[in-house]
Amino acid sequence: MLPASLDEAVDALAAAPAAVPVAGATDLMEAVNAGRLRPAALVGLGRITELRGWRYEDGGTAVLGAGLTHARMDRPDFAALIPALADAARTAGPPQVRNVGTLGGNIVTAAPAGDTLPVLTALEATVTLARSGGTREVPVSHLLTGLDPVRPGELLTWVRVPLLHAPQVFLKATGRSGPARATASVALVLDPARRAVRCAVGAVAPVPLRPLEAEAWVAGCIDWDGSREIDPVATAAFGEYVAAACVPDNYGAEGAWEAVTEGPTAAAVRLRRTVSVLARRALGRALK
Amino acid sequence: MTTDPIETLDADPLGLAPQVSRELRPCASYTLRVNGFERPVTDAWIGESLLYVLRERLGLAGAKDGCEQGECGACSVQVDGQLVAGCLVPAALAADSEINTVEGLSSGGGASDVQQALAASGAVQCGYCTPGLAMAVHDLLQRNHRPTEVEARQALCGNLCRCTGYRGVLAAVQTVADARAQEAEEAEAAVAAAAVAEEAPAEQPAAPAAEAAPTEAPAAVEPEPAVEPPVYADADAWIEHVPQPPAEPAPVPAQAPAPAEQPYGDGAGAYDTGVYDTSALTAAQPSIPAQAVDDQVYYQPQGYPEQPYQATPAHGTYVPTGYPDGHQQQNGYDTGYDAPVYEPTPAHGTPLPGTAHDGTPPHGTPYADPHPHGAPAEGGAPAGVPYGATPAHGIRLPEDDHAS
Numbered sequence: 001m002l003p004a005s006l007d008e009a010v011d012a013l014a015a016a017p018a019a020v021p022v023a024g025a026t027d028l029m030e031a032v033n034a035g036r037l038r039p040a041a042l043v044g045l046g047r048i049t050e051l052r053g054w055r056y057e058d059g060g061t062a063v064l065g066a067g068l069t070h071a072r073m074d075r076p077d078f079a080a081l082i083p084a085l086a087d088a089a090r091t092a093g094p095p096q097v098r099n100v101g102t103l104g105g106n107i108v109t110a111a112p113a114g115d116t117l118p119v120l121t122a123l124e125a126t127v128t129l130a131r132s133g134g135t136r137e138v139p140v141s142h143l144l145t146g147l148d149p150v151r152p153g154e155l156l157t158w159v160r161v162p163l164l165h166a167p168q169v170f171l172k173a174t175g176r177s178g179p180a181r182a183t184a185s186v187a188l189v190l191d192p193a194r195r196a197v198r199c200a201v202g203a204v205a206p207v208p209l210r211p212l213e214a215e216a217w218v219a220g221c222i223d224w225d226g227s228r229e230i231d232p233v234a235t236a237a238f239g240e241y242v243a244a245a246c247v248p249d250n251y252g253a254e255g256a257w258e259a260v261t262e263g264p265t266a267a268a269v270r271l272r273r274t275v276s277v278l279a280r281r282a283l284g285r286a287l288k
Numbered sequence: 289m290t291t292d293p294i295e296t297l298d299a300d301p302l303g304l305a306p307q308v309s310r311e312l313r314p315c316a317s318y319t320l321r322v323n324g325f326e327r328p329v330t331d332a333w334i335g336e337s338l339l340y341v342l343r344e345r346l347g348l349a350g351a352k353d354g355c356e357q358g359e360c361g362a363c364s365v366q367v368d369g370q371l372v373a374g375c376l377v378p379a380a381l382a383a384d385s386e387i388n389t390v391e392g393l394s395s396g397g398g399a400s401d402v403q404q405a406l407a408a409s410g411a412v413q414c415g416y417c418t419p420g421l422a423m424a425v426h427d428l429l430q431r432n433h434r435p436t437e438v439e440a441r442q443a444l445c446g447n448l449c450r451c452t453g454y455r456g457v458l459a460a461v462q463t464v465a466d467a468r469a470q471e472a473e474e475a476e477a478a479v480a481a482a483a484v485a486e487e488a489p490a491e492q493p494a495a496p497a498a499e500a501a502p503t504e505a506p507a508a509v510e511p512e513p514a515v516e517p518p519v520y521a522d523a524d525a526w527i528e529h530v531p532q533p534p535a536e537p538a539p540v541p542a543q544a545p546a547p548a549e550q551p552y553g554d555g556a557g558a559y560d561t562g563v564y565d566t567s568a569l570t571a572a573q574p575s576i577p578a579q580a581v582d583d584q585v586y587y588q589p590q591g592y593p594e595q596p597y598q599a600t601p602a603h604g605t606y607v608p609t610g611y612p613d614g615h616q617q618q619n620g621y622d623t624g625y626d627a628p629v630y631e632p633t634p635a636h637g638t639p640l641p642g643t644a645h646d647g648t649p650p651h652g653t654p655y656a657d658p659h660p661h662g663a664p665a666e667g668g669a670p671a672g673v674p675y676g677a678t679p680a681h682g683i684r685l686p687e688d689d690h691a692s
Contacts, residue, residue: 002381022381026358029376032335033356041314042334044381071370094446095424096373097358178445 014132024100066104084168118202211245239280243272323392339374350390361447411456
């Protein structure tokens with residue numbers, strides 16, 4: 001069914017909690033085509049035009065509709081607003097996928113290599129979950145880590161993102177030059193008001209990771225009042241710090257979670273090199 | 289979209305099948321608007337992709353099923369004017385959208401300019417990716433009339449082609465963009481001329497301008513025939529094309545000029561066998577005499593109808609060559625000019641007179657001893673005969689001395 005408004009969609013989901021809300025369907029149909037998913041019913045969200053744009057709120061916040069497509073986020077007007085999210089949307093896939101794939105779908109699917117997820121994590125975005133008769137606000141990191149998952153009958157409607165008016169960088173390492181899944185991605189945003197650097201590393205773990213200690217350390221190295229310069233040595237050290245924090249020694253080992261290895265595995269060394277280069281470049285570009 | 293259960297199966301005595309089917313296989317009936325035609329779809333599983341419905345239920349097999357993951361782009365179609373991967377769209381949710389497939393590109397009866405340019409620039413080899421590429425190029429040129437190469441590459445990055453290496457596709461994009469820009473310029477010039485003509489004689493309606501205006505957007509508007517939809521949108525065109533004599537080579541680009549780099553011939557008939565019609569061939573050329581080889585046979589280039597081509601002379605036959613223009617031509621070789629006397633090519637191995645080279649020896653003849661004065665002790669090539677024979681592996685050549 002194709003509800004035309006948010007209320008209709010929420011009511012339809014309340015009536016049939018087993019129904020799957022479908023926006024761009026790029027992840028859903030991949031699973032359906034592969035036989036991993038047999039939906040009991042579909043609730044199409046493509047007709048809900050109110051979710052396909054964004055609005056501004058007091059306190060320097062942009063409220064993005066969950067139905068914003070990646071192609072829409074790639075446009076210059078949006079890129080002026082949240083550049084890192086635009087960069088992530090630009091590299092998210094081929095045009096055929098970006099034309100229909102949505103921001104909300106990217107969050108709800110929570111694929112490890114989802115490109116917008118590290119950006120939203122670094123921005124400390126919150127999402128609005130609507131159900132029939134009410135809404136609630138959840139930090140996106142709680143949603144992704146499963147601390148506070150989407151409940152049956154709930155619909156992700158809005159994504160609240162702070163407007164920082166400062167450089168933001170999203171960098172992604174892939175296996176080929178065309179559109180591809182990230183082997184590692186780094187989102188880094190500066191928050192001059194709070195004198196903070198926020199960084200998230202995607203695709204190296206099931207959820208984006210925040211190297212909090214490295215962020216706090218590097219924020220102390222930056223001359224916030226002046227030209228926001230940093231010693232290149234500190235930039236390189238930040239990269240190493242982020243990589244060591246986000247890639248465990250036993251990365252890629254058998255029985256990955258409990259495995260005890262002597263020193264980092266070869267896969268961990270390789271991935272740490274990738275992440276450290278990405279983080280170093282991201283910080284360098286943000287402070288340039 | 290209405291969800292309705294599968295009809296109760298009479299063949300099922302226990303009555304279990306409808307229950308199971310309804311839970312596992314919820315179905316829906318809906319109407320898709322494909323290339324301007326309303327196409328009803330009944331009792332389709334809601335998980336069916338648009339690609340599946342187009343191919344299997346509606347018989348529109350243009351979009352191809354490559355990966356079912358949105359990676360390859362072979363299933364590209366347009367939904368509401370946007371290029372999407374058909375395999376990733378639930379068909380039930382595309383019910384009231386405008387769907388354009390590659391069949392719609394040729395709805396005018398012939399291939400569109402994009403398709404002609406793709407064919408002409410060698411962008412088709414196995415052809416599996418071509419419908420998707422045609423849709424991608426069509427979509428790109430709808431949104432961007434003058435794409436740069438980088439923009440074209442970015443727009444086509446979702447279409448994988450393992451055969452051509454994409455250069456032909458990029459050439460086709462430029463070809464179509466140039467052709468359309470030229471058309472638009474001509475249309476503008478026509479409008480300007482009409483405006484000038486309108487000013488001079490004061491009483492002149494704006495008819496020429498109105499005529500020229502539609503050509504400014506050449507490909508965006510596609511005519512919608514008001515007849516019943518055939519199984520294939522261009523089925524009529526196919527039927528028309530089958531008995532065509534080769535006088536009209538079908539896929540030769542009409543308005544699209546040949547691209548800058550074109551590897552195989554001129555594209556107009558070099559490899560375009562088109563439709564065979566041997567009767568036309570035999571009508572144009574007189575039949576070959578039976579004992580043509582035994583007769584006095586001359587090579588006669590095409591274009592001299594009084595001496596039709598008869599047969600290829602045997603190897604070694606004396607072939608007179610004349611200068612066709614400026615000399616009388618009576619017997620095909622009597623040109624009034626002393627043609628140089630050609631002699632038959634000697635057989636292999638025949639020594640040519642007057643040259644030091646005395647012919648390639650027949651196969652199997654042993655080579656002359658490369659070391660007539662005895663091989664050097666270490667087996668290397670003797671000095672002064674640098675390449676007498678390839679030395680065995682591991683044997684040091686004299687020039688390798690510095691490398692040790």
